[in-house]
Amino acid sequence: MGTDRSTPLLQVNDLQVYYGAIYAIRGITFVVNEGEIVSLIGANGAGKTTTLRALSGLIPSTGKMEFCGKDLRKIPTHQRVGRGLAQSPEGRGVFPGLTVRENIEMGAYCRRDVAQIASDMEECYQLFPKLRDRRAQLAGTLSGGEQQMLAISRALMAKPRLLLLDEPSLGLAPLIVAQIFEIIQRVNKKGVTILLVEQNARMALKQSHRAYVLETGRIVLEGMGHDLLENDQVRRSYLGV
Amino acid sequence: MQDFAQHFINGLSLGSIYALIALGYTMVYGILQLINFAHSDVYMMGAFCSYYAARFLNLNDSQGLPSFVVLLMSSIIGCAILGFLIERLAYRPLRNAPKLNVLIAAIGVSLLLQYTGQSVFGDDPKVFPTVLPNVPVLEGSSFTVHSLDLVVLGVTLLTLLVLNLLIFRTRIGMAMRAVSQNMRVASLMGVNPNRIISATFILGSALAGVGSVLVGLKYPKVEPLMGTMIGMKAFIAAVLGGIGNLSGAVLGAVLMGLSEEMVVGYLSSTYRDALAFGILIAVLIFKPAGLLGRSATEKV
Numbered sequence: 400m401g402t403d404r405s406t407p408l409l410q411v412n413d414l415q416v417y418y419g420a421i422y423a424i425r426g427i428t429f430v431v432n433e434g435e436i437v438s439l440i441g442a443n444g445a446g447k448t449t450t451l452r453a454l455s456g457l458i459p460s461t462g463k464m465e466f467c468g469k470d471l472r473k474i475p476t477h478q479r480v481g482r483g484l485a486q487s488p489e490g491r492g493v494f495p496g497l498t499v500r501e502n503i504e505m506g507a508y509c510r511r512d513v514a515q516i517a518s519d520m521e522e523c524y525q526l527f528p529k530l531r532d533r534r535a536q537l538a539g540t541l542s543g544g545e546q547q548m549l550a551i552s553r554a555l556m557a558k559p560r561l562l563l564l565d566e567p568s569l570g571l572a573p574l575i576v577a578q579i580f581e582i583i584q585r586v587n588k589k590g591v592t593i594l595l596v597e598q599n600a601r602m603a604l605k606q607s608h609r610a611y612v613l614e615t616g617r618i619v620l621e622g623m624g625h626d627l628l629e630n631d632q633v634r635r636s637y638l639g640v
Numbered sequence: 641m642q643d644f645a646q647h648f649i650n651g652l653s654l655g656s657i658y659a660l661i662a663l664g665y666t667m668v669y670g671i672l673q674l675i676n677f678a679h680s681d682v683y684m685m686g687a688f689c690s691y692y693a694a695r696f697l698n699l700n701d702s703q704g705l706p707s708f709v710v711l712l713m714s715s716i717i718g719c720a721i722l723g724f725l726i727e728r729l730a731y732r733p734l735r736n737a738p739k740l741n742v743l744i745a746a747i748g749v750s751l752l753l754q755y756t757g758q759s760v761f762g763d764d765p766k767v768f769p770t771v772l773p774n775v776p777v778l779e780g781s782s783f784t785v786h787s788l789d790l791v792v793l794g795v796t797l798l799t800l801l802v803l804n805l806l807i808f809r810t811r812i813g814m815a816m817r818a819v820s821q822n823m824r825v826a827s828l829m830g831v832n833p834n835r836i837i838s839a840t841f842i843l844g845s846a847l848a849g850v851g852s853v854l855v856g857l858k859y860p861k862v863e864p865l866m867g868t869m870i871g872m873k874a875f876i877a878a879v880l881g882g883i884g885n886l887s888g889a890v891l892g893a894v895l896m897g898l899s900e901e902m903v904v905g906y907l908s909s910t911y912r913d914a915l916a917f918g919i920l921i922a923v924l925i926f927k928p929a930g931l932l933g934r935s936a937t938e939k940v
């Protein structure tokens with residue numbers, strides 16, 4: 400795509416979320432530029448998942464959210480994926496009673512270009528050959544790692560401009576984690592912008608162009624991925640050194 | 641034991657009618673976890689739709705397939721529209737309300753339809769037009785198969801086949817299954833849950849519409865409270881099979897129809913209805929998730 404990673408794709412201003420009386424996101428402002436991998440790191444309960452849910456419209460929120468220059472609030476949840484905003488949710492969220500193949504097809508639900516869908520599905524199978532072997536199997540019977548691969552494939556099938564990934568490495572063996580991050584890099588090189596939520600801060604910071612650190616609903620730090628890796632506060636709180 | 645074949649045929653025929661109605665309960669439950677009490681009254685309204693269609697078109701004495709198709713279509717369309725409206729007007733506004741509130745709304749809609757039926761159509765039973773002849777077509781030594789039994793079985797099988805193709809072979813069917821498994825994630829994939837929920841109500845109600853015409857032909861009596869008992873039994877059949885599970889609903893319904901006919905045949909018809917409730921209690925005690933149902937912990 401040859402981008403200089405300075406054109407804003409997603410702009411969020413003063414985003415706030417309440418769960419009843421719980422003030423979960425306390426006015427955060429951040430930007431994701433075209434072509435970037437940006438990660439959002441923070442402790443359990445910091446509000447990372449909540450931020451992604453708000454972006455997809457799964458929960459009510461206030462503040463400004465602009466995607467491709469358009470106000471996201473004017474787009475209903477189910478139409479956001481068609482506009483290029485796909486999310487692979489926390490806990491994977493594969494459809495357990497659908498086959499692997501049907502799950503992947505669901506990812507392309509918003510698309511109509513049948514021939515292109517078939518070749519994208521083939522690409523997913525090349526990315527994750529395991530899924531091809533299991534394509535007729537119910538997704539609920541896959542292992543955790545396989546389900547994660549399926550969730551990522553499914554999100555890719557939407558051909559998103561911006562991919563929101565919620566803890567893609569959760570519960571996976573180190574080798575698989577490395578593989579998942581390799582694929583994230585590959586997808587990004589093909590022009591997909593990525594907003595990555597991760598517990599695995601070291602890995603996330605290494606792999607990202609930029610990152611934001613979230614603490615109880617506020618952004619407390621931001622910077623280039625490799626700079627944050629050297630940051631004392633980050634090293635103490637999130638890297639355990 | 642020589643009447644067994646006869647009872648078996650009757651039971652199968654009754655069971656397939658239960659199946660058509662049980663599917664509506666189970667589909668709605670699968671997607672909204674709601675027991676749609678109004679479903680049995682949608683069924684009743686379907687019978688009235690075809691009754692009045694027959695009157696206005698003067699089909700009462702014209703026997704034959706075209707008349708049957710007209711009755712079927714008027715009932716299906718009437719039920720589909722009614723099912724759509726019930727969801728749109730009564731249940732959708734309560735989408736984020738506690739489940740109990742929606743359940744109470746469902747009871748309210750059910751009563752509304754019953755009383756509307758009584759005041760508009762009157763309490764007195766009406767005679768359903770018998771547009772298909774009920775003649776013996778197959779006679780064995782100990783049993784007779786009537787033409788209506790064949791119609792009931794044939795129409796039910798065809799309907800189930802179409803339903804199966806729709807749910808497992810089409811895009812909207814896949815979306816229905818996805819929404820029933822995880823509505824939020826389905827909406828992330830671009831599925832509009834409201835659309836799918838409407839489609840589910842339309843489809844389930846249309847099945848009840850098919851059922852009401854088949855029942856009308858076999859037991860030609862139409863009245864505003866006709867849905868109560870058969871709806872209850874179909875619901876129990878759905879629970880027996882595992883509510884939310886489509887094949888379970890069909891299995892439960894057939895078992896229900898068969899056991900009911902066997903009770904009538906070998907015990908006494910007095911126990912006919914008691915059996916249904918006996919089955920319900922037994923299922924709740926021994927297999928709360930139903931024959932093919934997933935246990936609560938499995939359904940994430």
Ligand SMILES: Nc1ncnc2c1ncn2[C@@H]1O[C@H](COP(=O)(O)OP(=O)(O)OP(=O)(O)O)[C@@H](O)[C@H]1O
Pocket residue numbers: 418421423441442443444445446447448449450489598
């Ligand atoms: N549905 C909900 N109802 C009430 N409170 C919620 C709900 N979901 C999240 N919260 C609260 O909001 C806060 C942020 O939660 P969130 O899930 O966004 O955290 P997170 O950063 O994703 O954490 P983790 O790393 O553990 O996934 C937490 O305090 C959580 O308890």
Ligand SMILES: [Mg+2]
Pocket residue numbers: 447448449489
């Ligand atoms: Mg989270």
